[in-house]
Amino acid sequence: MDRIRISGGNQLRGIIPISGAKNAALPLMIASLLTSDTLTLENVPHLADVEGLVRILGNHGVDIAVNGRRERQEDGYSRTIHFTCRTIADTTAPYELVSKMRASFWVIGPLLAREGRARVSLPGGCAIGTRPVDLFLEGLAALGAIIEIDGGYVNATAPKGGLVGGRYTFPKVSVGATHVLMMAASLANGTTVIENAAREPEVVDLANCLIAMGAKISGAGSKTITIEGVTSLSGARHRVLPDRIETGTYAIAVAMTGGDVTLEGTDGSLLETALDTLRRTGAEITQTETGLRVVRNGNGIQPVDVVTEPFPGFPTDLQAQFMALMTRSSGVSHITETIFENRFMHVQELARLGARISLSGQMARVEGVPRLKGAPVMATDLRASVSLVIAGLAAEGETVVNRVYHLDRGFERLEEKLTRCGAIVERVSE
Numbered sequence: 314m315d316r317i318r319i320s321g322g323n324q325l326r327g328i329i330p331i332s333g334a335k336n337a338a339l340p341l342m343i344a345s346l347l348t349s350d351t352l353t354l355e356n357v358p359h360l361a362d363v364e365g366l367v368r369i370l371g372n373h374g375v376d377i378a379v380n381g382r383r384e385r386q387e388d389g390y391s392r393t394i395h396f397t398c399r400t401i402a403d404t405t406a407p408y409e410l411v412s413k414m415r416a417s418f419w420v421i422g423p424l425l426a427r428e429g430r431a432r433v434s435l436p437g438g439c440a441i442g443t444r445p446v447d448l449f450l451e452g453l454a455a456l457g458a459i460i461e462i463d464g465g466y467v468n469a470t471a472p473k474g475g476l477v478g479g480r481y482t483f484p485k486v487s488v489g490a491t492h493v494l495m496m497a498a499s500l501a502n503g504t505t506v507i508e509n510a511a512r513e514p515e516v517v518d519l520a521n522c523l524i525a526m527g528a529k530i531s532g533a534g535s536k537t538i539t540i541e542g543v544t545s546l547s548g549a550r551h552r553v554l555p556d557r558i559e560t561g562t563y564a565i566a567v568a569m570t571g572g573d574v575t576l577e578g579t580d581g582s583l584l585e586t587a588l589d590t591l592r593r594t595g596a597e598i599t600q601t602e603t604g605l606r607v608v609r610n611g612n613g614i615q616p617v618d619v620v621t622e623p624f625p626g627f628p629t630d631l632q633a634q635f636m637a638l639m640t641r642s643s644g645v646s647h648i649t650e651t652i653f654e655n656r657f658m659h660v661q662e663l664a665r666l667g668a669r670i671s672l673s674g675q676m677a678r679v680e681g682v683p684r685l686k687g688a689p690v691m692a693t694d695l696r697a698s699v700s701l702v703i704a705g706l707a708a709e710g711e712t713v714v715n716r717v718y719h720l721d722r723g724f725e726r727l728e729e730k731l732t733r734c735g736a737i738v739e740r741v742s743e
C-alpha cells in the first residue's frame with residue numbers, strides 16, 4: 314500500500330494548476346446515461362473515483378473514449394472524455410461497484426428516467442457518517458416512482474408512461490439528491506419544482522450541462538429549481554468547472570506553510586466564504602488573470618471560528634484542512650461540523666503531530682501550538698487525509714501518511730503539484 318512521506322518546514326512558492334472538480338465530474342459523467350448521443354466532457358480530473366465511475370458506467374452500456382482514442386491518456390492533467398450510451402445494457406448497479414463510491418448510487422436517477430426501472434445497491438463511500446438515501450427515495454417517489462428496498466438494493470420503477478413531474482421540498486439540503494432529482498425530472502412528463510435545493514456550484518454545472526443537452530431547467534444555484542420535462546436529451550460538449558475544494562486545500566496549505574502560490578485556472582467566486590475565512594487568518598488572497606494568488610509572509614496565523622454549512626457557507630469538505638491550519642494559530646478556535654456527524658476522524662491523527670484539540674459533540678476546540686512535529690499518521694477519509702498532508706508540510710521533521718488511496722480518490726497528482734512549489738513530498742510504494 315502506498316504512503317506519502319513529507320519532510321516539513323518548506324514554504325510553498327510557485328504555480329499549482331487546479332484540476333476539474335471531482336464533485337462536478339461525477340454527476341456530469343452520470344448524465345451521459347440520459348442520452349443515446351455522445352456527451353463530451355472537457356477538464357475531467359484523473360482520479361481513482363473517476364476511474365471507478367468509468368467502470369460502473371461501462372457496466373450500464375456507456376462507451377468511453379479518451380481524446381478520441383479508446384485508451385487512457387496517462388500524461389497531462391485533466392482530460393477530455395467522450396461518453397456514449399446508445400442503449401442501457403443493464404439497469405442494475407451491483408454492490409461490488411456501488412459500495413466503493415457513494416456517488417455511483419446517483420445512476421438511479423437517469424436509469425429510472427430513461428428505462429423506467431433501476432436496481433441499485435445501497436451505497437458505500439467515505440466513512441464520515443451514516444449518510445442515508447431517504448431524501449433520494451422521497452424525491453423520486455414525488456415523481457411517481459415506486460420504491461422498494463430488498464436485500465441491500467433499491468428497486469425503483471416508474472409508472473407506465475414514465476416519471477411524472479412533481480413538487481419536492483428537501484427537509485435537509487442534499488447535493489447528491491438534488492443532482493439525481495434534476496436528472497430524473499429532465500426526462501419526466503410535466504414540470505417538477507425542487508424546493509430547498511442544494512446551491513453548490515457543482516449543481517449549477519450539472520444544470521448547465523443538462524441545458525446544453527436540451528433540458529429545460531431554471532433556478533439552479535437558488536433554493537428553487539424548476540424543470541420542465543422533455544421527451545429526449547441530446548449530446549453536448551461541456552467543460553467541468555474548477556475544483557473549489559482542491560483550490561481551498563492548496564490555499565490553506567500556503568496559509569499554513571507561508572509562501573506565495575498562484576492557483577492557476579481557478580475562480581475565487583466558487584469559494585468566497587472559505588477565502589474570506591482564510592483572509593481573516595492572515596493570508597492575502599487576490600484574483601489574478603490566471604487564477605488566485607495566495608500569500609502569507611511572516612505574519613502569524615490568527616484563530617478564526619468556523620461552522621460548516623451548505624453552499625454558500627463554509628464547505629464541510631474543507632473542514633479538516635482548516636482544522637490543520639488552526640492547530641498552528643496564535644489562539645483558540647472553534648470548528649463546528651453541521652453536515653456530517655462523524656467527520657472528526659482527523660482529530661486524533663493531528664494530535665499525533667502535537668495538535669491540541671478537544672471534541673465536544675459536533676464542535677472541536679483547537680488550541681494553537683507553536684510547532685507540530687512529524688509522525689506516522691493514518692488517512693481515514695479523502696479530505697481528512699489531505700489535512701494530514703497539510704499539517705505534515707508545516708511540521709518539523711518527517712511525517713508519513715499511510716493509506717493514501719483515499720487521497721488518490723480526490724486529488725490529482727498531489728505530490729507532483731506540491732513538489733513543484735518546493736515541498737519535499739514523495740510517494741513510497743511497497
Ligand code: UD1
Pocket residue numbers: 335336337339415416442443444445446447448449450485486487488489490515629630652653654
Ligand atoms: C456531496 C459531496 C461531498 C460533500 C457533500 C456535502 C460529491 C461526490 N460529494 O456528497 O464531497 O461533503 O456533498 O457538501 O459531490 N443525507 C440524508 N439523506 C439523504 C441524503 C443525504 O440524510 O438521502 C444527509 C447526509 O447524510 C449528510 C447531508 O444530508 O448529513 C448532506 O449530504 P449530501 O449533500 O447528500 O452529500 P453528498 O451528495 O453525498
